[in-house]
Amino acid sequence: MIKRMKIFTLATISIVIAEKSFAAVPNMALTFDTDVATYSMTSTQEAKIQKAEDKIRKVIGSETFRSRILNHTYGGIKKFNNNNGLSNSQIYTKVLEAMESYLKAKNNSMDLNVKVYYQNSSTVGYTTTTSRYINMNTKFLNTYTSNQVARNMTHEWLHKLGFSHALNYSTSRNYSVPYAIGSIMESLAAKY
Numbered sequence: 001m002i003k004r005m006k007i008f009t010l011a012t013i014s015i016v017i018a019e020k021s022f023a024a025v026p027n028m029a030l031t032f033d034t035d036v037a038t039y040s041m042t043s044t045q046e047a048k049i050q051k052a053e054d055k056i057r058k059v060i061g062s063e064t065f066r067s068r069i070l071n072h073t074y075g076g077i078k079k080f081n082n083n084n085g086l087s088n089s090q091i092y093t094k095v096l097e098a099m100e101s102y103l104k105a106k107n108n109s110m111d112l113n114v115k116v117y118y119q120n121s122s123t124v125g126y127t128t129t130t131s132r133y134i135n136m137n138t139k140f141l142n143t144y145t146s147n148q149v150a151r152n153m154t155h156e157w158l159h160k161l162g163f164s165h166a167l168n169y170s171t172s173r174n175y176s177v178p179y180a181i182g183s184i185m186e187s188l189a190a191k192y
C-alpha cells in the first residue's frame, strides 16, 4: 500500500513539472526592458508614454503574448504577412532580442526616441527603418489611451527591427508584423 502511494506521488509530480515547462515564457521575455527618450513633451504626454512602456514590458513578459505570436495566422496558415521569410517563432525571438537597425545590438530592450509634431491628418505617426526617432502626431497622442499608445510605439518600433507593410490600406496589411503585433499589444495592454 505504501509503495503504491509513492508511485502515485511521483507520477503527479512529473505531470506538474511538464505543465509548468509548457507554460513558461523564455527568460528573455521576463527580462525584456524598455528605454524610451522623449523630446519636447508635456508632462501629460510623458506620463502616457511611461504608462504605455510599463504595459509593453508586462505584455511582452506574458505567456499570452508568446502564444498569440506563435499561433498568429494569415490565410489559414500559421504565419504573418510581410514576414521577411521568418516563422512566427523566429519573429517572436527577434522581438525579444530587440535589435534595432540603428543600434545593431541584441540588448533585449525596446530602445526608442520619441518626437512629437502636430498635423491635422489621419497619420498617427511615422518613422523609417534606419532613423533613431519615431514621430508621433499629437492630434492622436493627446486623445489616445495608453493602450493605443502602446500599440503605436510597438508598431513603429517593429519597423526598426526591419519589418514593413503596404503603404495603402488593405485587409492583408492588418496581418503584417507591425500591424498585427501592434494590435495584439493593444488588446493585451488593456489587461494591465
Ligand SMILES: [Zn+2]
Pocket: 155, 156, 159, 165, 178
Ligand atoms: Zn507602419
